[in-house]
Amino acid sequence: MIHAKNPRRLTLSLIVFVLIIIVGLITMNKPEFSYKNNSAQVLKSILNKEGELIPEKAIFYAEENNPSFVFVDIRNPYEYIKGHIPNAINIPLTELLSKETMKTFDKYVRDKTTIVIYANTQTEANGSWMLLKQLGYSDIKVLIGGFEYYSKELKENEKVPETPEYFVETPKYDFAKIAKEASSN
Amino acid sequence: MNKTYYFLIALTFALGFGALFLPEKSHTKEITPEQLFYKMNNPSRFVTTxxxxxxxxxxxxxxxxxxxxxxxxxxxxxxxxxxxxxxxELVDSNGIICSKWVDYLDIEGLNVIFFSNSDVIADQVWVICTRHELDNLYVMRGGLNTWAETILKPQKPFESSPIEEFALYDFRRGACQYFGGGSISIKSDVVADPVPRIRRKKKTVVAGGC
Incomplete structure (x- = not known):
C-alpha cells in the first residue's frame, strides 16, 4: 500500500480536509439580510394601520422636535436640500441597505426611537417601509400623504375635509357613474 | 484492514450524522431581501393609465x-x-400566497398589472408578490382615481401645450369612448337610402323545340 509508507502525510491531509469542512460549515449560509417577518405578519400590520403616521401628528412631532421620533427622508439629496421635514435625516433610497444605514437604524432601535420613513408620496416610501418591516424592524412608520401633503399643509393650513386628502385609497369619484357619463357624452 | 480506513469510515458517518441536524430550510420560494430591494428600486414597475x-x-x-x-x-x-x-385574502396564515392566486399570477410570459383606488394598496400587493418569486408584476400609477381623471374624464390641454399633449388628449378621448360603451352620437337625419332591390326576371324556358 502506498499510504502505509507515509502515514504521517495522510493524517496531515486528513486534518486539513476536516478543517476545510469545519470552516466551510461555519461560514456557510450567513446572508447579511434575512426576513424576520413573514408575509402574513406584514399584511397584518398593513391592515391594522399601526405603521401609518398621519401628517397632522408628524407636523406636531417635528415642530416640538420629539426625541422619540426620527424622520428619515429617502429621497435624493437634491430634493432633500430643497426642502424637508425639520430635523429629518437624509438616507437616499439607494443607501437603504448599506452598512452605515443599518448602524444608524440599530442605534435608533436601541434608543427606542420610532423611525418614520417618508418620500414625496406614500407610494414612493411604501417599498422601503415594507422591506424594513420584513427585515424585523417593528418600530417603523411611514408618513402617509408623503412630503407633498406635509409641505402643502404647512402653507395653506386650511380646514381638513371629512376624509382627508392623504387617505389616497378612498375613491375620489363614483367610478360607475363617471363611466356611464362618459358613454352618454 | 488499515486503521486509517476505520477512521475514514467513522469520519464519513460523523459528517453524515451531522447533516441530519442541519437547520431545516423553509421550502417557500422567496427571493432574498437584497433582490427585493433591487427590484423595488426599478422604476419600470410602474405603468401609466x-x-x-x-x-x-x-x-x-x-x-x-x-x-x-x-x-x-x-x-x-x-x-x-x-x-x-x-x-x-392574498396570503394564508403561513405567509404564503394562496395557491388559487398563484395559479393565475405565475404564468410564464403573463404581465400582471395591479391596481386599486390609488397606488398604495397595489404597491403593497406588489411587494408581497415579488418577495414570493413572482415575476412580470406592475403597478398602475395613480390607480382608478387617476384612471377616472385621465381616461374617463380627459381634460383638454391648453392652447399653448405641446403637440404631444394634444395627441395624448385625442387618444384619451378615443379611449373614453371605448370604455364608456362607445356611443358616438350619430345624427339621426342622415339615413341611408334604401338599397333598391332588383329582381331578376325569370328566364322563360324556350318553348317548343324538338
Whole structure:
C-alpha cells in the first residue's frame, strides 16, 4: 500500500480536509439580510394601520422636535436640500441597505426611537417601509400623504375635509357613474 | 484492514450524522431581501393609465389586470377583464400566497398589472408578490382615481401645450369612448337610402323545340 509508507502525510491531509469542512460549515449560509417577518405578519400590520403616521401628528412631532421620533427622508439629496421635514435625516433610497444605514437604524432601535420613513408620496416610501418591516424592524412608520401633503399643509393650513386628502385609497369619484357619463357624452 | 480506513469510515458517518441536524430550510420560494430591494428600486414597475388603456384596447393576450380592492368595490366598478384579488385574502396564515392566486399570477410570459383606488394598496400587493418569486408584476400609477381623471374624464390641454399633449388628449378621448360603451352620437337625419332591390326576371324556358 502506498499510504502505509507515509502515514504521517495522510493524517496531515486528513486534518486539513476536516478543517476545510469545519470552516466551510461555519461560514456557510450567513446572508447579511434575512426576513424576520413573514408575509402574513406584514399584511397584518398593513391592515391594522399601526405603521401609518398621519401628517397632522408628524407636523406636531417635528415642530416640538420629539426625541422619540426620527424622520428619515429617502429621497435624493437634491430634493432633500430643497426642502424637508425639520430635523429629518437624509438616507437616499439607494443607501437603504448599506452598512452605515443599518448602524444608524440599530442605534435608533436601541434608543427606542420610532423611525418614520417618508418620500414625496406614500407610494414612493411604501417599498422601503415594507422591506424594513420584513427585515424585523417593528418600530417603523411611514408618513402617509408623503412630503407633498406635509409641505402643502404647512402653507395653506386650511380646514381638513371629512376624509382627508392623504387617505389616497378612498375613491375620489363614483367610478360607475363617471363611466356611464362618459358613454352618454 | 488499515486503521486509517476505520477512521475514514467513522469520519464519513460523523459528517453524515451531522447533516441530519442541519437547520431545516423553509421550502417557500422567496427571493432574498437584497433582490427585493433591487427590484423595488426599478422604476419600470410602474405603468401609466394610458399604457394600461392601450393594452386593454389592443386586447393584449399577455395581460392580466388584478383589482386589489375589496370585493364590494370590485363589484361596483372595475377595469374591463380585471380579476379581483382582495389584499386581505392574498396570503394564508403561513405567509404564503394562496395557491388559487398563484395559479393565475405565475404564468410564464403573463404581465400582471395591479391596481386599486390609488397606488398604495397595489404597491403593497406588489411587494408581497415579488418577495414570493413572482415575476412580470406592475403597478398602475395613480390607480382608478387617476384612471377616472385621465381616461374617463380627459381634460383638454391648453392652447399653448405641446403637440404631444394634444395627441395624448385625442387618444384619451378615443379611449373614453371605448370604455364608456362607445356611443358616438350619430345624427339621426342622415339615413341611408334604401338599397333598391332588383329582381331578376325569370328566364322563360324556350318553348317548343324538338
Amino acid at each position: 394610458d399604457q394600461v388603456a392601450r393594452l386593454i384596447i389592443e386586447s393584449d393576450p399577455a395581460l392580466l389586470l388584478v383589482d386589489a380592492r375589496s370585493p364590494d368595490q370590485y363589484r361596483l366598478f372595475s377595469l374591463p377583464g380585471a380579476m379581483n384579488i382582495p389584499m386581505k
